[in-house]
Amino acid sequence: MTGAQPFRPGADAAATATPARISLEGVTKTYVTPRARVDALGPVSLEVAEGEFVVLAGPSGCGKTTLLNLVAGFEPPSQGEIRVDGKEVAGPGPDRVMIFQEPALFPWLNVLDNVAFGLRQHTHLSAAERRAIAEHHLELVHLEGFAQAFVHELSGGMKQRTALARALAPAPRVLLCDEPFGSLDALTRERLYAEIQELHSRTRKTTLFVTHNTREAACLADRVLVLTARPARIKRVFTVDLPRPRDFYDARVSALAGQILAELRSEITEDRGTTHERDKAGP
Ligand SMILES: Nc1ncnc2c1ncn2[C@@H]1O[C@H](COP(=O)(O)OP(=O)(O)OP(=O)(O)O)[C@@H](O)[C@H]1O
Numbered sequence: 001m002t003g004a005q006p007f008r009p010g011a012d013a014a015a016t017a018t019p020a021r022i023s024l025e026g027v028t029k030t031y032v033t034p035r036a037r038v039d040a041l042g043p044v045s046l047e048v049a050e051g052e053f054v055v056l057a058g059p060s061g062c063g064k065t066t067l068l069n070l071v072a073g074f075e076p077p078s079q080g081e082i083r084v085d086g087k088e089v090a091g092p093g094p095d096r097v098m099i100f101q102e103p104a105l106f107p108w109l110n111v112l113d114n115v116a117f118g119l120r121q122h123t124h125l126s127a128a129e130r131r132a133i134a135e136h137h138l139e140l141v142h143l144e145g146f147a148q149a150f151v152h153e154l155s156g157g158m159k160q161r162t163a164l165a166r167a168l169a170p171a172p173r174v175l176l177c178d179e180p181f182g183s184l185d186a187l188t189r190e191r192l193y194a195e196i197q198e199l200h201s202r203t204r205k206t207t208l209f210v211t212h213n214t215r216e217a218a219c220l221a222d223r224v225l226v227l228t229a230r231p232a233r234i235k236r237v238f239t240v241d242l243p244r245p246r247d248f249y250d251a252r253v254s255a256l257a258g259q260i261l262a263e264l265r266s267e268i269t270e271d272r273g274t275t276h277e278r279d280k281a282g283p
């Protein structure tokens with residue numbers, strides 16, 4: 001894996017680690033279980049540029065999480081190759097970090113220690129350095145006043161911001177987000193859209209971000225990839241060149257979200273059609 005340099009307070013956040021380029025070439029994933037064989041993904045070929053924010057949208061169960069898991073190195077692809085900066089992904093590594101729908105924080109640690117936990121592998125850092133890096137990342141997500149709070153004392157949005165700070169603290173080069181705002185209320189999500197845009201403009205972290213929310217996709221993305229029903233393939237690409245920061249309720253964001261939604265709906269309808277045909281043809 002590519003070595004990631006941890007952030008040093010005092011330097012600009014953009015200097016934490018050079019963002020990485022990701023490439024997928026003919027990638028497929030088939031899960032084989034004792035009961036079934038599931039073609040979950042692909043073939044997918046994709047180039048994500050350094051610092052690019054790519055959103056994946058697709059029908060439920062189409063293979064979005066599978067794609068993120070493969071880039072994270074949690075699972076190997078069945079076919080094809082995944083490279084980060086030209087180096088084949090052969091397993092998880094500190095250069096890639098995943099953020100999930102439910103922030104997996106430790107209830108027995110306070111907020112600061114949860115964030116510092118992300119730095120546990122950086123054994124060359126002293127405890128004081130780890131603490132300073134964690135504090136800096138809490139500031140980045142506007143949680144500096146909650147360093148000593150415990151997880152049960154946080155709102156859902158604050159938990160997700162803590163998870164974001166923990167993910168960013170070790171200066172990964174790629175951020176993989178699997179519906180990170182999916183369980184939050186609408187108002188909290190809208191605040192986080194502004195924060196995530198600010199964070200992205202400061203860190204330029206190469207990001208793959210899964211969502212079902214088309215307005216969220218239009219608000220955040222450089223590119224939105226609409227995926228087909230399972231096995232996920234790239235059905236349509238929307239390049240988004242609206243100026244940033246984008247307002248969630250901007251008319252141009254709404255118009256684009258409408259187009260993405262139409263594309264998704266057509267995929268879901270087509271998929272139902274296929275299933276129906278298959279059902280009719282069944283024994
Ligand atoms: N470990 C696994 N073993 C067997 N099948 C799996 C495994 N993980 C995922 N699948 C199957 O692969 C397909 C794609 O799953 P995946 O979780 O990637 O979809 P998704 O697009 O993320 O769905 P959602 O939008 O509901 O989160 C599904 O049919 C799922 O049942």
Ligand SMILES: [Mg+2]
Nearest residue numbers: 064065066178
């Ligand atoms: Mg999923």
